[in-house]
Amino acid sequence: MSEADPAKNPYPWRMDDLVSLCARRGFVFPTSEIYGGINGFWDYGPLGVELKNNLKALWWQRVVRERDDVEGLDSAIICHPRTWEASGHVEHFSDPMVDCRACKKRFRADQLDDAGPCPAREGTSEHDFTDVRRFNLMLKTFIGASEDAAAVAYLRAETCQSIFTDFRRVKDTSRQKVPFGIAQIGKAFRNEINPRNFTFRSREFEQAELEFFIHPSERERWFAHWLEERKRFHRELGFHAGRLRVRPHTAQELAHYANAAADIEFLFPFGWQEIEGVHDRGDWDLRRHTEYSGKDLSVTDEETKEHFTPMVIETSVGIDRTALALLVNGYEEQKLPDGETRTLLRLHPAISPIKVAVLPLSKKLAEPAQRLAGELRRRYSTFYDESGNIGRRYRRQDEVGTPFCVTYDFESGTDGKVTVRERDAMTQERVSLEGVPAYLHDRLEVVL
Ligand code: GAP
Numbered sequence: 001m002s003e004a005d006p007a008k009n010p011y012p013w014r015m016d017d018l019v020s021l022c023a024r025r026g027f028v029f030p031t032s033e034i035y036g037g038i039n040g041f042w043d044y045g046p047l048g049v050e051l052k053n054n055l056k057a058l059w060w061q062r063v064v065r066e067r068d069d070v071e072g073l074d075s076a077i078i079c080h081p082r083t084w085e086a087s088g089h090v091e092h093f094s095d096p097m098v099d100c101r102a103c104k105k106r107f108r109a110d111q112l113d114d115a116g117p118c119p120a121r122e123g124t125s126e127h128d129f130t131d132v133r134r135f136n137l138m139l140k141t142f143i144g145a146s147e148d149a150a151a152v153a154y155l156r157a158e159t160c161q162s163i164f165t166d167f168r169r170v171k172d173t174s175r176q177k178v179p180f181g182i183a184q185i186g187k188a189f190r191n192e193i194n195p196r197n198f199t200f201r202s203r204e205f206e207q208a209e210l211e212f213f214i215h216p217s218e219r220e221r222w223f224a225h226w227l228e229e230r231k232r233f234h235r236e237l238g239f240h241a242g243r244l245r246v247r248p249h250t251a252q253e254l255a256h257y258a259n260a261a262a263d264i265e266f267l268f269p270f271g272w273q274e275i276e277g278v279h280d281r282g283d284w285d286l287r288r289h290t291e292y293s294g295k296d297l298s299v300t301d302e303e304t305k306e307h308f309t310p311m312v313i314e315t316s317v318g319i320d321r322t323a324l325a326l327l328v329n330g331y332e333e334q335k336l337p338d339g340e341t342r343t344l345l346r347l348h349p350a351i352s353p354i355k356v357a358v359l360p361l362s363k364k365l366a367e368p369a370q371r372l373a374g375e376l377r378r379r380y381s382t383f384y385d386e387s388g389n390i391g392r393r394y395r396r397q398d399e400v401g402t403p404f405c406v407t408y409d410f411e412s413g414t415d416g417k418v419t420v421r422e423r424d425a426m427t428q429e430r431v432s433l434e435g436v437p438a439y440l441h442d443r444l445e446v447v448l
Pocket residue numbers: 157158159160190192199200201202203204205206207209274275276277314316317318319320321322
C-alpha cells in the first residue's frame with residue numbers, strides 16, 4: 001500500500017488500517033492472493049460485492065430509471081478494433097514512462113516525486129532513469145486461433161465507445177429524439193504503469209458512464225445540468241461537504257475537441273483525487289465513428305429539418321473509486337467513554353452491504369430470532385449472529401457499516417418487542433415484532 005505522502009494524510013488514521021479492515025472483513029483483497037496477487041487487480045468479497053452492487057443500483061436508478069430521456073446498454077467488453085482507432089486510443093492513449101537502469105523498476109514520468117529512493121545503486125539513492133517513452137495503456141488480446149496482427153483486439157479502456165458505435169441502433173429502437181442519453185455500467189481495463197493507492201488506480205475497474213446527445217446550441221445548458229445532477233448524487237451518498245469539490249479543467253487540460261470539463265474530487269488520505277469526470281466532448285466521437293465506419297451518425301430535427309451531428313455531454317464515474325471514497329468517508333476509530341475504541345463505517349444505509357443484523361441475546365432464543373431474520377431477509381440483506389457477547393456482536397456490525405441491529409431478548413417472547421439499535425448514535429428503541437419491517441422501511445427505503 002503506497003501513500004503519496006503519509007505526512008499529508010488529513011485523517012486521524014492510516015490508510016493501511018482501512019486496507020486491513022477491507023481484507024479482514026471481506027470487502028476487498030488482492031486477486032489470486034494465494035499466488036501472491038497481481039498488482040492492480042482486486043477481488044471484492046461478500047461485503048464488497050454488496051456495497052458495489054448497491055452503488056451501481058443507485059446510479060442506475062438516478063441516471064436511467066428515473067428519467068425518460070436516458071436508455072441503458074450493456075455492450076461487449078471487446079469492441080471492433082477500428083473503434084479504438086476512431087476514438088484516438090490507439091494513437092494517443094498513453095502515459096509517459098521511464099525505467100530505472102539500476103533497479104529495473106518502471107515509473108510514470110509525470111509522477112517521479114513518488115518514486116522513492118533507488119534500492120540498487122551504491123553511493124547514491126537516486127535512480128538512473130532512461131529517456132521518457134510513451135506507453136500505450138490499452139490491454140491487448142487476440143481473437144480466434146491465430147496471434148498475428150490481424151487478430152489483435154483490445155479490452156475496452158472506457159465503456160463509452162460502444163455507446164457511440166451503438167448510437168443509431170439504440171436511438172431507433174427506443175424511439176428517442178435528441179436530447180437523450182445512453183448509459184452503461186461495466187468493466188474497463190488500463191495497463192497502468194503504476195497501479196497504486198489500493199483500488200484507486202487499478203488495471204481492471206468499473207465505470208458508470210452516461211453519454212447525453214444534444215443539439216450544438218445547448219452545450220452550456222446541458223453541461224451545467226449534468227454537473228449539478230452528479231454533484232447532487234455524491235451529496236446524496238453522504239460525503240462530508242469539506243471532502244468533496246468540483247475542479248473545472250484549465251484550458252491546457254482540455255482535450256482539443258472539448259468545450260468544458262470538470263472533475264468531481266474527493267479528499268482521500270493521499271490527497272484530492274478525481275472520482276468522476278463531467279465532459280463536454282463536442283461532436284468528436286460521433287464524427288470520428290462516422291468517418292471510420294462510413295455509417296452516418298447524424299440526425300435530423302423533425303420540426304426544423306435541420307441536419308446535424310449531436311454533441312455529447314459525458315458523465316463518467318469510477319465505481320471502485322467511489323466505493324473507496326465511501327469507505328474512507330465512513331471510516332472512524334471512535335473513543336468511547338469507557339476507554340474502548342470502536343471502529344465504525346458510517347455508510348449511507350442505501351450503500352451498506354448488510355442492512356440489518358438479527359442478534360438473539362442467547363442461543364436459547366435462536367428459533368424466534370431466526371424466524372424474524374428469515375422474514376426480514378425477503379426484503380433486506382440480513383445477517384444473523386448468535387455467537388459471542390452482545391457488545392462484541394454490535395462492534396462487528398459497526399465496522400462493516402450495518403445501520404441497524406435487532407436484538408431478540410428474554411422479554412421479547414412475552415412483550416412481543418425487540419430492541420433496535422442504530423449504528424451511529426448507538427440509540428436503542430423498543431419496537432414491536434410486527435412493527436420491525438415498517439420501522440426499517442421508513443429508515444432504509446428513503447433513497448431507492
Ligand atoms: N470516458 C471518459 C473516461 O474514461 P476518465 O477520466 O479516463 O474518463 C473516468 O475515467 C473515471 O473512471 C475516473 O473519474 C475514475 O473514477 C475512473 N478511472 C479511470 N481510471 C481508473 C483506474 N486506473 N482505476 C480505477 N478507476 C479509474
